Structure formats: structure tokens, C-alpha cells
Amino acid sequence: MNPRPxxxxxxxxxxxxxxxxxxxxxxIYLLALGALGGRDIVSQxxxxxxxxxxxxxxxxxxxxxxxVWRATWVSVKAAAMTMVMALAMGxxxxxxxxxxxxxxxxxxxxLILMTRAFPVAILxxxxxxxxxxLGVYDTPFGVALVHAVLATPFATLVCASLFMGIPRxxxxxxxxxxxxxxTGFIKVVLPLALPGIAAASIFAFVLSWNEVxxxxxxxxxxxxxxxxLLSVLSESPLHLQFAGxxxxxxPSVLFIFLVRRRLFAMWGIGNx
Amino acid sequence: MREGRLLPYLLIAPSVLFLTGxxxxxxxxxxxxxxxxxxxxxxxxxxxxxxxxxxxxxMANTFKVVLLAVPLQLALALAMxxxxxxxxxxxxxxxxxxxxxxxxSDLAAGLVxxxxxxxxxxxxxxxxxxxxxxxxxxxxxxxxPLALLAAIVIAEIWRATAIVFVIxxxxxxxxPKEYEEAAEVFGATAWQRFMRITxxxxxxxxxxxxxxxxxxxFEMFAMALALGGRNFPVxxxxxxxxxxxxxxxxxxxxxxxxxxxxxxxxxxxxLVALRVPAEQRA
Amino acid sequence: MASITxxxxxxxxGEVQALAEVNLTVADGEFVALLGPSGCGKTTLLRIxxxxxxxxxxRVLIGERxxxxxxxxxxGLAMVFQNYAVFPHLTVFxxxxxxxxxxxxxxxxxxxxVEKAASLLHIEGLLKRYPAQLSGGQRQxxxxxxxxxxxxxxxxxxxxxxxxxxxLRLEMRAELKGVLAQAGTTTLYxxxxxxxxxxxxxxxAVMHGGRIEQVGTPSDIYDRPRTRFxxxxxxxxxxxxxxxxxxxxxxxxxxxxxxxxxxSGSQVLLGLRGEDIVPASEGEPGFVFTLRVAELLGPQxxxxxxxxxxxxxxxxxxxGGTLPPLTPGTDLRLKPxxxxxxxxxxxxxxxEQRS
Ligand SMILES: Nc1ncnc2c1ncn2[C@@H]1O[C@H](COP(=O)(O)OP(=O)(O)OP(=O)(O)O)[C@@H](O)[C@H]1O
Ligand SMILES: [Mg+2]
Numbered sequence: 002m003n004p005r006p007x008x009x010x011x012x013x014x015x016x017x018x019x020x021x022x023x024x025x026x027x028x029i030y031l032l033a034l035g036a037l038g039g040r041d042i043v044s045q046x047x048x049x050x051x052x053x054x055x056x057x058x059x060x061x062x063x064x065x066x067x068x069v070w071r072a073t074w075v076s077v078k079a080a081a082m083t084m085v086m087a088l089a090m091g092x093x094x095x096x097x098x099x100x101x102x103x104x105x106x107x108x109x110x111x112l113i114l115m116t117r118a119f120p121v122a123i124l125x126x127x128x129x130x131x132x133x134x135l136g137v138y139d140t141p142f143g144v145a146l147v148h149a150v151l152a153t154p155f156a157t158l159v160c161a162s163l164f165m166g167i168p169r170x171x172x173x174x175x176x177x178x179x180x181x182x183x184t185g186f187i188k189v190v191l192p193l194a195l196p197g198i199a200a201a202s203i204f205a206f207v208l209s210w211n212e213v214x215x216x217x218x219x220x221x222x223x224x225x226x227x228x229x230l231l232s233v234l235s236e237s238p239l240h241l242q243f244a245g246x247x248x249x250x251x252p253s254v255l256f257i258f259l260v261r262r263r264l265f266a267m268w269g270i271g272n273x
Numbered sequence: 274m275r276e277g278r279l280l281p282y283l284l285i286a287p288s289v290l291f292l293t294g295x296x297x298x299x300x301x302x303x304x305x306x307x308x309x310x311x312x313x314x315x316x317x318x319x320x321x322x323x324x325x326x327x328x329x330x331x332m333a334n335t336f337k338v339v340l341l342a343v344p345l346q347l348a349l350a351l352a353m354x355x356x357x358x359x360x361x362x363x364x365x366x367x368x369x370x371x372x373x374x375x376x377x378s379d380l381a382a383g384l385v386x387x388x389x390x391x392x393x394x395x396x397x398x399x400x401x402x403x404x405x406x407x408x409x410x411x412x413x414x415x416x417x418p419l420a421l422l423a424a425i426v427i428a429e430i431w432r433a434t435a436i437v438f439v440i441x442x443x444x445x446x447x448x449p450k451e452y453e454e455a456a457e458v459f460g461a462t463a464w465q466r467f468m469r470i471t472x473x474x475x476x477x478x479x480x481x482x483x484x485x486x487x488x489x490x491f492e493m494f495a496m497a498l499a500l501g502g503r504n505f506p507v508x509x510x511x512x513x514x515x516x517x518x519x520x521x522x523x524x525x526x527x528x529x530x531x532x533x534x535x536x537x538x539x540x541x542x543x544l545v546a547l548r549v550p551a552e553q554r555a
Numbered sequence: 556m557a558s559i560t561x562x563x564x565x566x567x568x569g570e571v572q573a574l575a576e577v578n579l580t581v582a583d584g585e586f587v588a589l590l591g592p593s594g595c596g597k598t599t600l601l602r603i604x605x606x607x608x609x610x611x612x613x614r615v616l617i618g619e620r621x622x623x624x625x626x627x628x629x630x631g632l633a634m635v636f637q638n639y640a641v642f643p644h645l646t647v648f649x650x651x652x653x654x655x656x657x658x659x660x661x662x663x664x665x666x667x668x669v670e671k672a673a674s675l676l677h678i679e680g681l682l683k684r685y686p687a688q689l690s691g692g693q694r695q696x697x698x699x700x701x702x703x704x705x706x707x708x709x710x711x712x713x714x715x716x717x718x719x720x721x722x723l724r725l726e727m728r729a730e731l732k733g734v735l736a737q738a739g740t741t742t743l744y745x746x747x748x749x750x751x752x753x754x755x756x757x758x759x760a761v762m763h764g765g766r767i768e769q770v771g772t773p774s775d776i777y778d779r780p781r782t783r784f785x786x787x788x789x790x791x792x793x794x795x796x797x798x799x800x801x802x803x804x805x806x807x808x809x810x811x812x813x814x815x816x817x818x819s820g821s822q823v824l825l826g827l828r829g830e831d832i833v834p835a836s837e838g839e840p841g842f843v844f845t846l847r848v849a850e851l852l853g854p855q856x857x858x859x860x861x862x863x864x865x866x867x868x869x870x871x872x873x874x875g876g877t878l879p880p881l882t883p884g885t886d887l888r889l890k891p892x893x894x895x896x897x898x899x900x901x902x903x904x905x906x907e908q909r910s
Contacts (some may be wrong), residue, residue, distance in 0.1 A: 006357070017356060022370050026430060028385045029373070031395045033386040045408065047398035054527065090288040097284035109285055109446055112292055118540040120492040123509065123529040126516055127302035128295070150295045153288055164381060170640035173607045176627035177634045178705065179657030182280070192644045211378030213495040214509065227380050235502065239391060242499075246384030253376030261369045264439050 029250060035243035036060060037125045053244035067239075072229035073248070075141050076210055079225050082145035083209035084202045087152035092100040092198065094153075095160025096186070100169070121151050125215035132219060139220050139228035147215040163197040164190060180242070200263035303533070306526035318527040322515075325524075330345040331506040334497070337422055338507070339490045346486060347479070349430065350437035352447070354445050355467065375435040382432035383499025387413075390424050390500070415504045424500055429493065436489070437482040444478025445471070480547040487539045490530055508532050557618050557631070557708035557741045558583045559604060564613035566599055573599040576613070576766040583618075584739040586732070587770075588752035591762030592788065598637055598764075600640070601711045604743065605634050617709055626858075633707035635715040637745075639698040641686045647673075648682040651653040651865075654705035670791030672700040674883075675730055677723075692718045706738060713745045723726050728755055749789055761785045778895065783903040786826045792857065792869040794897070795827045799863060806898075809863055811890065816898055816906040823906075824898040826897030829857070829871040832889050834879055844868060849881040856881065862889075 034048075035059065053211060098106060125147050129138060137143035167190055175185035191198075210227075217228040224232065230245040237245075257264075310317035324329055353371055353450035360367060374382070389395045392409040400406045412420040452474065456466045474480075512528035513519045559581040566574040574596045581587045602608040604615055606627035614623045622630045633654060641650050649656075651669045660668070673679045676696040686694055695718045702710055715731075717726045732755050735742050745777045746752050752759050753773040761784075769781040780786035780829050786794035799806040801823050806815045808825065815823050835841030846860040851874060858870040858881070870889065872878060879887050898906045 009870035014356065014359065017352075018360070018367065021353060021356075022367070024431070025370055025373060027391060030831035032385045032388045034395075042408045046393050047401045048393065050395070050398075086291075090291055093284040094288045097281040101281035101284075103281040106281070109289065112289070112297075116292070116296055118488060118537055119296075119533055120488055120509070120536055121296065122492060123512065123532055124296065124299040124303065126512065126522065126525050126529050127299045127306055129516075130522075131299075132303075146295055150292065153291065157288060168638075168640070170636050170638055171642055173602075173605075173627070174634070174642070174701075175635055175653070176607065177605055177632065178629045178701070181628060183624065184657075189642055191645075196291070198465050207376050211376070213380045214377060214492070214513065217513065227378060227495070230384075231380060231498065234499060239387070242384055243388050246388070249381040250377055250385070253378075253381075254373050257373055257376040258369055261365065261372065264368070264372055264375075264443075 028256075032243055032246055032250070035240060036063075036247040060244050060247070063241045063248070066233075066241065068224070068225075068229060069245075072224050072226045075144075075220075075223050076225040078141040079144040079148065079216070080206045080209035082142060083148040083152050084205040086145060086149040087156040087205040088198065088202055090149075090153045091156025092160050092199070094157040095162075096164055096190075098157070098161040099164035113157055116150065116154045122147065122212060122214040124150070125218040129218060139223050141223060141225070143219050144216050145209065145226055146220065148209035148212055149205075151212070152208050155208075156201050156205060159201040160194070160198065163194040167193050183257070197263060200260040203256050203260050207253050210252060278343045281445070300533075303526050303529045306522055307530040310523055316369065318523040319531075320344070321521075322511075322524050322527045322531070325511075327506045327511055330510045331508050334422070334505055335491060335507045335509075338425055338429060338493065338497075339487060341422075341426045342433070343487055343490060345426075345430055346437050347483065349434050350441050350482070351472075353434070354441045357442065358445065372435045372439050374432045375439060377432055378495065379429075379432060379493050380495035380499060382428055383496035386424060386428040386431070386496075387499055390518050413500055413504070421501050421505055425497055425505060428496055428500060429490065432496070433486060433489065437486055440482040440485070441475065441478050444475050444481075448474050476549050478548050480543050483543050483547070484540050488536045491536050491539070508535075558585075558616075559709060559741060559743060560602075560616040561600070561604065562614050562616070564600070564603060564610045564615065566596075566603060566608065568609050572765055574610075576768055577762075577765075579760055579767055580611075581741055581743055583741055584736075586735060586742045586744065586755060586757045587781065587811060588742060588756035588759045589745045589750065589762060590747075590752045590759055590789070593747070595762045596765045597762055598713055601634065601713055601745060604630075605632060606630050631707065632709035632711060633702040634710075635702045635712040637699045637713035639694050641694050641697050641701070643686050645685075646682065647678060647684050647686070647689070650686070650697055651682075651700045651704050653701060668704045668706070669700075674705040675703065675734060676697075676700045676727070688781065692720070692723070695719065699727075699731075701886065703734065706740075708741060710735065710740045710742045712742065714747065715744070716751065717747070718719075724751075731755070747797050749791070761788060763788070768862050779905070780826065780897060781905050783826070783899050786897060786899075790828060792871070795829060795868045796899070797825045797827065797863045797866050797868070798823050799823055808891075811840050811842050813893065813896060818898055818906045819898065822901065824834055824899040824901075826899055826905075827868075827891050828895065829856075829869045831892040831895040832870045832872075833892070834872070835888045835890040839890060841890040844870065844887045844889045846881060846885050846887055847883055849883070860887075 034050075037057065038045075038049075067272070094109075098110070099101070128147065132138035132143050132146075137146065171189050171193070172182075172185050175189045177219070180188060213227040213231055216225040217231055220228055226245070226249060230242070234242065307318050308314055308316070345428075357364060357367060357371075387394075390412050392411050396412070397406065397409050400410070401408075411417060412424060414421070448471070452470050453466050456470045461469065492509055494513060495509050497507045497510055498506045508528055509532060512525045512532070515528065516525035559579070561577055561579040564574060566572075566576045577596075577600060589600065591597055599608060599723060604617075605608045606622065606625060610623070616622065617630060617632070642653065645653070648669055650854055651672055652665050655665045655668055669682070670679070673682060676699055677698050678693060678700060681689060681693060681697070686697065689697065695715065699712070699715045702712070716727055719727060728751060728823075744752075756769055756773060759773055759776050761768045761776060763782075763784045769776060769785045770781075771781075776785060776789055780789065780794065785797060787796070797808065799808055799822070801807075801815055801819050801821055804815055804817075805812040806819075806823050806825060813825075842862055844858070844860050844862045846858055848859045850857045850859075853874075855874050856872045856878070858872065860868060860870070862868045879885075900906050
């Protein structure tokens with residue numbers, strides 16, 4: 002903002018930026034070294050900082066462990082179901098909040114915001130009993146149900162603000178030219194909100210993919226990847242733990258990359 | 274337009290039913306479980322929770338992590354946000370890099386820092402190459418409680434500063450630059466502008482970020498397990514153990530109630546301390 | 556048959572009363588312009604007819620059918636929105652085709668109708684573009700084309716030409732009128748622009764404060780305003796209003812007396828258009844007008860000054876012909892055209908009779 006910062010100030014500034022980038026990326030890089038560095042790296046001392054050999058055998062060994070693939074698959078299923086549920090409930094509710102003024106909308110907002118003041122995953126504890134009774138205990142669906150409690154309010158608020166950003170007139174024009182409320186929504190609102198909705202659903206997916214507590218509490222055999230890793234933490238060798246960590250991280254990093262442009266909009270809104 | 278009477282209720286009905294069944298109902302259930310023992314009401318579960326050996330440690334550890342990590346995260350995130358404002362080119366890539374940890378679970382973050390801080394890990398390797406140590410050092414054991422705490426706080430900062438950063442950046446982007454420019458015209462230095470203009474205007478975002486961050490910090494447990502194993506009990510990991518190892522749902526529920534009570538208390542504190550009077554809203 | 560009948564329609568938004576009580580009939584194939592100041596309720600009325608807003612009271616009929624409870628899509632009309640509402644995610648072609656697609660028109664008809672509407676509005680070259688790549692005026696024309704393409708029986712237009720340059724507006728105006736007359740479309744057309752209303756409409760409805768003050772042919776509205784508001788709102792310069800004392804059924808304007816229709820008290824308001832005033836020749840009766848400013852506006856002079864005890868007055872005189880000296884400060888002797896006087900009572904409404 003000031004006319005011309007001195008050269009020293011600028012150097013300091015860019016150093017700061019670089020340090021922050023290194024601080025964020027270096028740990029991931031080192032984990033990747035540990036996971037991909039080959040068989041020997043675990044016992045190597047001191048450890049190298051450059052990737053002398055990239056071998057996939059650790060990763061392969063990890064994936065060969067009984068149950069890893071299955072856990073990954075359970076995670077994908079649970080995350081996909083979470084995403085679908087969050088959208089199926091969040092999109093209509095968001096539309097209601099954005100387009101109608103109705104008695105009880107305030108109470109509804111409070112219900113949604115309440116889910117933020119509570120560590121929701123902990124509610125998995127009492128749910129075990131009911132889940133066993135309902136036959137959804139130890140299923141990806143059961144895990145997804147709890148994750149959807151986390152993801153639905155988020156999706157609702159994001160959708161509400163997306164829809165609020167779309168002028169009513171577009172919909173009204175659609176109605177005048179022959180659309181019902183539903184077809185108008187499909188033909189006009191949805192296409193305009195789609196990028197935002199896509200980002201919100203990716204977030205729902207990541208949220209479920211990463212969640213540990215409820216996933217651990219609600220499963221025994223059909224464990225999602227996080228719960229599986231946690232349960233074998235104490236008995237598996239380090240390099241396999243690193244491999245598991247890397248597998249957990251990679252999709253998240255990609256997802257964040259996909260939604261990077263919408264990050265603020267979403268967190269700005271999603272947490273108001 | 275006439276159909277509009279019922280429609281909103283139909284639209285929110287699924288989520289209301291869902292949240293009632295899977296949020297409000299278990300919330301009540303947790304309370305019931307916690308305050309009941311053998312069919313009668315009482316604080317028995319809480320007594321057993323408090324009498325447990327690990328309880329004091331878990332409580333202390335949880336609070337130490339939260340009280341150390343959250344303020345540092347806020348400061349770091351504010352610095353990142355303010356720095357990013359000055360950046361012209363390459364903002365996109367910076368934002369992406371800085372928000373990567375947003376997508377990383379506490380378990381994965383624990384594993385990341387385990388790779389670095391384990392005996393033969395990269396931290397020790399670096400120290401060795403700098404000639405500071407001669408053989409692998411243990412940092413994450415019972416004998417090094419301070420180092421273990423530091424490790425967990427650092428890992429927590431590494432993982433969760435991104436959320437604070439993104440929320441603050443979202444807030445900053447809504448602030449018109451004119452306010453600061455006006456202050457600059459009236460002779461405020463950069464630091465004064467930050468303290469007197471930007472920071473107060475950012476209060477709502479800071480509040481949101483702190484609430485979310487603190488609630489999540491109280492929930493953290495997988496990272497503690499990954500880094501410290503049983504050496505670093507926190508409240509939620511105790512709940513987990515009571516439920517799993519001891520199969521004592523009452524005490525687990527008591528822990529849950531405790532964590533929720535603390536979270537709500539923290540939320541309320543933030544709501545009051547950082548409230549923006551209505552007449553000051555832009 | 557697609558007339559529009561609005562019966563005692565009222566609308567409140569909470570505390571705000573947007574429409575007090577509106578009655579209006581637009582005959583089948585008629586073109587009615589809705590004229591009124593900003594915020595008087597024009598858009599609200601249009602939206603109620605379209606079914607986008609529910610009236611608080613009254614009903615709306617299209618043809619013989621009470622449409623008050625029908626959703627917009629079942630009312631069989633098209634609308635041009637004040638802020639266009641051109642769908643940003645569709646090309647211009649798809650925007651114009653939108654209504655036809657909803658009506659499941661076949662391909663050939665869609666193509667033919669879109670081309671017809673596009674050429675009428677001069678947007679043939681833009682059909683492949685997206686609205687974000689258009690100027691405001693172009694977007695507005697897309698909105699009009701979208702409404703015309705469905706060949707509706709009833710067409711509602713909310714200031715559809717407001718964003719065009721003067722030349723284009725003139726051209727569009729003429730073409731619209733031709734097309735709509737030929738198709739026999741019942742049209743309700745909101746505008747701020749009096750000349751547009753005068754030029755286009757079969758009848759004009761002047762709205763003010765949520766009411767329709769007067770409905771009539773353009774010359775009715777111009778020559779015989781029913782209320783003080785209409786006289787003051789229509790015409791440029793607006794009608795002059797002079798407060799005159801009444802004695803023995805006659806009003807006194809600076810020595811000239813005029814018979815006043817029954818119903819006035821001791822005071823009456825005389826409405827007098829600036830162009831209905833001419834200089835009085837020697838010996839003729841006249842009133843005194845004190846000139847303050849004289850402006851030459853093309854073919855005529857606009858004189859601003861005062862008369863009848865310092866009341867403000869504007870007079871329009873043709874620039875040709877013999878004129879008195881127009882030095883500021885001079886007193887001119889003028890006389891009104893007695894056949895074109897409007898008399899308005901204390902309630903702001905014209906007295907029944909006109910001289
Ligand atoms: N949704 C609403 N809520 C509250 N008041 C409204 C709403 N819509 C319109 N109004 C009010 O109703 C009155 C009439 O508004 P309307 O839009 O019909 O005016 P208009 O004649 O179309 O004006 P303009 O020429 O500026 O477009 C205004 O006072 C306006 O403030
Ligand atoms: Mg309007």
C-alpha cells in the first residue's frame with residue numbers, strides 16, 4: 002500500500018511467505034519420503050532429505066495388508082453416502098431458507114448452528130446402541146449417518162447463500178415462461194448454483210473421509226480407513242503407518258485443490 | 274405463490290427429522306446415559322470419571338493443547354491473512370498451499386508429525402547433521418512430557434491454522450479497502466491500521482473461527498494417540514477408551530457431556546467477549 | 556379473448572402499502588401504457604398480474620378467467636422484467652427460445668420464432684453469445700425478444716426500452732407497436748417516458764401513490780387531466796396551476812374573469828398548459844405575467860415567471876411570429892385559450908364540468 006517498501010522489507014516479506022509455504026509443505030513431503038522411500042528408509046540413520054530412491058514397495062506392502070483395501074472402499078462408500086445425504090437434505094433446506102420467509106425459520110437456523118457448538122462426533126457414543134438395534138451398526142451407512150449430521154448443516158448454509166446470490170427474477174422469469182417451481186429450479190437455479198454445490202459436496206466427502214472418532218466407535222469389522230489405521234496404530238511398523246497417512250492425505254489435497262477458488266465463499270458462509 | 278405456505282416446511286422437513294433423530298436425540302441420550310447408573314439418577318458416572326487416574330492428566334492435557342494452540346493459530350492465521358493481502362501475483366497458489374492442511378484429518382496430521390519426530394525421524398536427522406546431537410533422541414515418550422506436549426501443539430497448529438486462515442481471509446475479502454485507506458490518509462501507520470481498523474472489523478470472523486477451532490480442538494484425539502500413544506491422554510480419547518476397553522458406556526457418556534459442556538462454555542465465552550453491538554454493524 | 560381485468564386490487568408489504576386500490580381493464584388487443592413516478596406501484600401491479608406476487612385484496616381476470624389463484628405458468632402471458640432477468644447460463648438463442656421450449660414447441664417453430672424475434676430486436680448477430688458478453692441495452696433487447704418469441708396473448712412489459720439510446724428507442728418503439736398491433740397482443744406497458752406512452756399507447760393509465768389517477772387516451776390525459784397530479788406529471792413543461800379566488804361563480808385571473816363549474820368553494824385551482832397561453836393584443840383583456848427567464852428551446856421560447864399574485868408560471872411561445880420584448884423583469888400581457896382551461900377543486904380532482 003505504501004508507495005515503495007524498501008528492498009529489505011520486501012525481502013523479509015517474501016522470506017515470510019516462503020517460510021510459511023515450507024512449513025505447510027515440508028511435513029507432507031517428509032511423510033511422503035517415509036512412505037515412498039523404499040524398504041530401507043525406516044531403519045536408515047540419519048535419514049536423507051532428498052528422494053534418493055522412490056520405490057512403491059512400502060505402499061504396496063501397506064495395501065497388501067489384509068483389510069486395507071476394504072477399509073479404503075468402506076471409506077469411499079461412507080463418504081459418498083455422506084455427500085449424497087448432505088446434498089439431498091441441504092439443497093432443499095437451503096432453498097427454503099433462501100427463498101421463503103416462514104415461521105420457524107429462526108428456530109431452524111438455531112438448530113443448524115447448534116451442531117457447530119457441539120463436538121458432534123461424540124454423539125456416536127450413545128448411537129451405538131440404537132444402531133445395533135437398527136442393524137446399521139458396523140456398516141458404511143451407519144458411519145455416513147453420523148457424518149451427515151456434520152455435513153448437512155454445512156451444506157444447508159452453503160446452499161442457502163448460493164441461492165440467495167441468484168436473483169429471484171431469474172426464477173420468476175422462468176415461471177412466467179412456463180416453468181413450475183420445480184422445473185424452474187432445475188432449469189435456472191441449479192445450473193447457476195452448480196459449481197458451489199459441487200464444492201460443498203466435495204467438502205462433505207472430505208469431512209467424512211477424514212473423520213476418526215465416530216468412524217471408530219461405530220464399526221468393528223467394516224472399518225473406514227481412518228478407523229482402521231487408528232486400530233492398527235500400535236501394532237503396525239512405522240513405515241506402514243506412514244503409507245497409511247499418505248493415502249489419507251492425498252485425496253484431501255486434491256479435493257482442496259479442486260475447490261480452492263470457492264474455499265472462502267464456503268467457509269465465509271458455512272460458518273456464519 | 275399460493276403453494277408457498279407449506280413448501281418451505283416440506284423442504285426443511287427431511288433435515289429437521291434427520292437432525293432430530295441423529296443430533297438432538299443422541300444429545301438427550303448422552304445426558305441420560307451420563308446421569309444414570311443402574312437405572313437410577315445420580316452423578317455416579319461423573320464420580321467414577323473424576324476418580325480415574327487418567328482424568329486429571331486428560332483434563333490438563335486437553336486444556337494445555339487448546340490454550341497453547343488456539344491463540345498461536347489465531348496469531349499465525351492473522352499474519353498469513355494480512356500477508357496475503359499484500360500479495361499481487363500468485364495469490365491462488367499461496368492460498369491453495371496454505372489451506373492444504375484443511376483437508377487433513379487429525380489422524381493423518383499425527384502420522385505426518387510422527388514421521389518427523391520419531392526417534393530416527395527427520396527432526397533428529399536434521400539435528401544430527403547440524404551436529405547438535407550424536408544419536409537418536411526420543412521426544413514422544415513418557416519421560417519427555419514437555420517435548421510431547423510441544424509436538425502435539427505444533428502438530429495441531431500445523432493442521433488447523435488453515436481453517437482459521439480461510440475463515441479470516443473470507444472475512445477480510447468482505448472488508449472494503451476504503452476503511453484502511455481512510456485511516457492511512459489520516460496518518461495511521463500500518464500497525465495502527467491493523468489494530469484499530471482491520472482487527473475490530475474482523476471481529477465477527479474471528480469469533481466464528483475461534484468457536485469452530487476451539488470446539489474442534491476439544492475433539493482432537495487421534496493425533497494424540499498417533500504421537501503419544503497412551504502417554505498423552507485427552508478427554509475424548511478417554512471417552513473412547515471407556516467405551517471400548519472398559520465397555521462402560523456411562524462413564525464414556527459422562528466424558529461426552531463434559532466435553533460438550535466445555536465446548537458450549539467456550540462458545541458462550543466467545544459469543545460474549547467478541548460480540549459486535551448491533552449499532553456498529555456495517 | 557385475452558383482456559386483463561383488475562378488480563379492486565390492493566397490495567401491502569407489511570407496513571408499506573404498494574397498491575391502494577387499483578381498477579383497470581385492458582381490452583383484448585389493446586395497448587395500455589402505465590405511467591407514473593418511481594415507486595408508485597407499477598412493477599408491483601405487473602407482478603400481481605403475472606402471478607409473481609399475491610395481491611392482498613381484489614382479483615385479476617385474464618379473459619373471462621379469474622387467475623388470482625393460478626401460478627404464473629398457467630396464466631398464459633409473457634413478461635419483460637424491469638431488470639431483464641436474462642438467464643446468465645444460457646446463450647441468447649436459448650434465452651429467446653426459453654418459453655417455446657417450455658411449451659414444447661417443435662424445432663422448426665423454435666428456430667423460426669427465435670429468428671423472427673431476434674431480427675425484430677436487431678440481435679441476430681448475438682444469438683451465440685452469453686448474456687455476460689452483452690451490453691445492458693443488448694440484454695434488454697434479449698429480454699424483449701424472449702417475451703415476443705412466445706407470441707403471448709397477454710404481454711407485460713416493465714420499462715422494456717429504458718436502456719436504449721434515443722435513436723434505437725425510437726425505432727424499437729415503432730416496430731414494437733407494429734408487431735403487437737398486427738398480432739393483436741393485449742399489452743400492458745410500464746414506462747417513465749411520457750412521449751413513449753403518448754406515442755405507443757391506445758390508452759394511458761397514470762398511477763400515483765398506489766392508485767390509478769386517470770385512464771384515458773393520450774389526448775384525454777394531456778388535455779383534460781382528471782387530477783392535479785396528472786396535469787403536473789404529464790407534459791413538459793408541466794401544467795401551470797394557479798390558485799384563484801371565486802366570486803359569484805367566476806374566477807378572477809389578474810382582472811380576467813372566467814365562469815367556474817359548480818362545486819368550487821371560494822377558491823379554485825386553474826390548470827393551464829404553457830402552450831395554451833398567447834400574448835394579448837392591444838385592447839384585449841389579459842393578465843399580467845412577470846418574466847424572470849426566457850429560454851429559446853428550438854422552435855419555441857420557454858418563459859418562466861409569475862402571475863396572479865406571484866404564483867409561478869411557465870409559458871411556451873412559438874419562436875416565430877411577433878413577440879413582445881423578452882427582457883427579464885418586464886411585465887407581459889397574456890391571455891389563455893378559454894377552451895382549454897382545467898378547473899380543479901380543493902380535493903385535487905377536476906370539477907365535473909369543463910368550460
Ligand atoms: N418486496 C417488497 N417489500 C416491501 N416493499 C416493496 C416491495 N416491493 C415493492 N415495495 C414498495 O412498493 C412500492 C411500489 O414499488 P414498485 O416496484 O411497484 O414501484 P415502481 O412503480 O415499479 O417504481 P419504479 O418506476 O422505480 O420501478 C415502493 O414504495 C416499494 O418500496
Ligand atoms: Mg418498477
